[in-house]
Amino acid sequence: xxxxxxxxxxxxxxxxxxxxxxxxxxxxxxxxxxxxxxxxxxxxxxxxxxxxxxxxxxxxxxxxxxxxxxxxxxxxxxxxxxxxxxxxxxxxxxxxxxxxxxxxxxxxxxxxxxxxxxxxxxxxxxxxxxxxxxxxxxxxxxxxxxxxxxxxxxxxxxxxxxxxxxxxxxxxxxxxxxxxxxxxxxxxxxxxxxxxxxxxxxxxxxxxxxxxxxxxxxxxxxxxxxxxxxxxxxxxxxxxxxxxxxxxxxxxxxxxxxxxx
Numbered sequence: 001x002x003x004x005x006x007x008x009x010x011x012x013x014x015x016x017x018x019x020x021x022x023x024x025x026x027x028x029x030x031x032x033x034x035x036x037x038x039x040x041x042x043x044x045x046x047x048x049x050x051x052x053x054x055x056x057x058x059x060x061x062x063x064x065x066x067x068x069x070x071x072x073x074x075x076x077x078x079x080x081x082x083x084x085x086x087x088x089x090x091x092x093x094x095x096x097x098x099x100x101x102x103x104x105x106x107x108x109x110x111x112x113x114x115x116x117x118x119x120x121x122x123x124x125x126x127x128x129x130x131x132x133x134x135x136x137x138x139x140x141x142x143x144x145x146x147x148x149x150x151x152x153x154x155x156x157x158x159x160x161x162x163x164x165x166x167x168x169x170x171x172x173x174x175x176x177x178x179x180x181x182x183x184x185x186x187x188x189x190x191x192x193x194x195x196x197x198x199x200x201x202x203x204x205x206x207x208x209x210x211x212x213x214x215x216x217x218x219x220x221x222x223x224x225x226x227x228x229x230x231x232x233x234x235x236x237x238x239x240x241x242x243x244x245x246x247x248x249x250x251x252x253x254x255x256x257x258x259x260x261x
Contacts, residue, residue: 007027007028008025008027008033008064008066008253008254008255009025009026009027009063009064010024010025010063010064010065010066011023011024011025011055011058011059011063011064011065011066012025012035012065012066012067012068012249012252012253013065013066013067013068013069013075013078013252014068014069014114014117014246014248014249014252015043015067015068015069015070015071015074015075015078016043016070016071016114016137016138017043017070017071017137017138017139018042018043018044018137018138018160018229019040019041019042019043019137019229020040020041020042020043020046020074020078021038021039021040021041021246021248021249022038022039022040022041022051022054023035023036023037023038023039023246023249023252023253024036024037024038024058024059025253032121032124032125032250032254033250033253033254034246034249034250035246035249035250035253037058038246038249039051039054043071043074046074046077046078048081051078051081052085055086062086062088062089062090063089063090064089064090064092065082065089065090065091065092066092066094066252066253066255067079067091067092067093067094068093068094068113068114068117068248068251068252069093069113070112070113070114075093079091079093094113094117094252094255095109095113096108096109096111096113096116098255098256099116099117099120099150099255100120100255100256101119101120101123101145101148101149101150102148102149102150103116103149103150104149104150104151104152105150105151105152111150112141114135114137114248115133115135115141115143115150115153116150116251117247117248117249117250117251117252117255118133118135118143118225118227118247118248118251119131119133119143119145119150119251120251120254120255121225121244121247121248121250121251121254122145122223122225122247123145123148124250124254125223125225126145126222126223128148129220129222129223130144130145130146130147130215130218130220130221130222131144131145131146131222131223131224131225132144132145132211132214132215132221132222132223132224132225133145133153133224133225133227133247134207134211134224134225134226134227134228134231134234134238134241135226135227135228135231135247135248136158136159136203136207136226136227136228136229136230136231136234137158137228137229137230138158138160138161139155139156139157139158139161140155140156140157140158140159140203140206140207140228140230141153141154141155142154142156142206142207142210142211142214144214144215145222146218146222151214153210153214154210154214156203156206158203158228158229158230159178159181159199159200159203159230160178160179160230162199162202162203163175163176163177163178163195163199166195166199172191173191173195174191174192174195176192176195176196176199178199178200178230181196181199181200181233182233183200183233183236183237184196184197184200184201185197186201200233203230203234204234204237204238207234207238208238208239211224211238223240223242224238224239224240224241224242225241225242225244225247226238226241226242226243226244227243227244227245227246227247227248231243231245232245
């Protein structure tokens with residue numbers, strides 16, 4: 001993929017399993033497109049009124065919407081609202097067919113489109129060098145970009161999912177609120193601290209080991225990009241990692257034609 005200027009003007013939407021990220025792109029990017037303003041929504045109780053107010057502050061003209069989703073019900077609700085309230089806007093659902101780089105896995109159509117969008121952005125940044133892309137959300141994905149292609153990777157439970165599993169499948173362990181964790185001590189002096197340590201450092205360790213194994217046969221490990229809701233907390237503990245909060249949205253903005261109606 002050539003490193004050329006992209007001028008997407010419109011709204012990109014990353015519909016995840018827990019959250020929806022809505023980003024406005026004004027079309028003035030001179031390097032990796034990044035949203036100028038991002039709205040974060042809970043897709044379990046989608047606040048349409050908040051979304052409507054945000055859209056009103058961003059645009060006063062018909063624009064293109066690009067929606068990449070791993071949660072069909074949440075995306076369908078969003079599209080239904082757009083079709084009812086903003087018929088003048090152009091809505092496009094992004095799929096694996098919109099990805100410019102090869103997808104070298106058994107079933108490309110089953111790969112989460114958020115993973116593909118993050119790797120698309122990584123390819124733009126690395127220009128052919130290998131890279132690891134870590135998306136630390138509801139699930140954590142660790143994917144390999146090499147030879148200008150998505151090579152696959154690994155999926156493991158995210159920190160919130162791990163905490164919920166410990167609470168649900170045990171009788172005595174409490175629920176750990178991972179949003180409150182800030183680099184816990186490795187040695188827990190009580191049950192809660194021990195759980196925080198296991199969840200946090202277990203995730204860090206898994207990402208580190210997967211990165212090592214995914215790049216074993218490459219001449220160099222390349223760059224490591226971290227995104228997702230828990231990305232900021234994890235990045236300082238992953239060697240040489242770079243935190244890019246809206247990597248998926250950037251990938252959506254890089255998608256080529258057909259687009260924008």
